């Protein structure tokens with residue numbers, strides 16, 4: 781089983797890290813690769829550069845054996861379209877290895893606006909993590925995909941290479957990268973929302989308006 785969890789990670793926080801561990805455990809302690817995007821489609825400019833976001837991810841996962849980083853979208857450059865990434869991964873893994881992407885319901889709800897979105901379930905399984913307050917439009921394409929492809933156990937994802945959708949409902953930590961960036965720019969403390977190593981590096985690099993001379 782190969783699992784990738786894509787995101788902008790601007791910056792990575794405890795919500796992302798906790799979810800990555802929950803997914804790993806639920807699939808039988810398989811490695812989960814956090815995959816930062818280069819230019820995120822469908823959103824404005826990032827607060828930190830791709831290299832800075834990658835550095836923060838490296839610090840965040842240090843010492844955690846099941847968490848990895850896949851920097852292929854940064855290497856590829858340009859806008860990071862998931863269908864392109866999955867085609868590349870599929871050609872490396874071969875047709876038989878189960879491949880799974882992880883999305884929050886907020887991201888899944890907009891799946892039908894993604895480039896070549898219909899190819900995504902042909903290339904991979906999808907784990908959809910329920911985000912409180914986000915309800916899928918029952919008439920929309922993502923809800924239809926869920927109705928058609930839903931499975932109710934992680935073991936079903938091990939049984940074939942792609943095409944199944946598993947909804948998970950682990951505790952959702954109410955943390956967002958936007959909230960962290962906003963706090964920092966307002967001079968408020970972001971402590972306990974992301975690992976100390978990540979916050980120290982944000983401060984060191986003066987990201988999001990942080991003052992390198994003043995401790996969070």
Ligand SMILES: Nc1ncnc2c1ncn2[C@@H]1O[C@H](COP(=O)(O)OP(=O)(O)OP(=O)(O)O)[C@@H](O)[C@H]1O
Pocket residue numbers: 786787788789790794795796799882883884885886887909911952953954955956957958959
């Ligand atoms: N608190 C959280 N817990 C679990 N997953 C999350 C959390 N926040 C975001 N995610 C999921 O992580 C993936 C990447 O999210 P992203 O990097 O955009 O983080 P974010 O905190 O939502 O950022 P922003 O506030 O900048 O939109 C998405 O699939 C998103 O649903």
Ligand SMILES: O=C(O)c1ccc[n+]([C@@H]2O[C@H](COP(=O)([O-])O)[C@@H](O)[C@H]2O)c1
Pocket residue numbers: 785786787788789815817820821822823860861862863887893894895
């Ligand atoms: O392929 C697309 O068209 C596409 C559109 C929007 C988002 N994505 C991917 O979805 C993941 C989460 O994106 P975001 O903006 O919530 O951080 C990230 O890996 C993006 O590259 C992909």
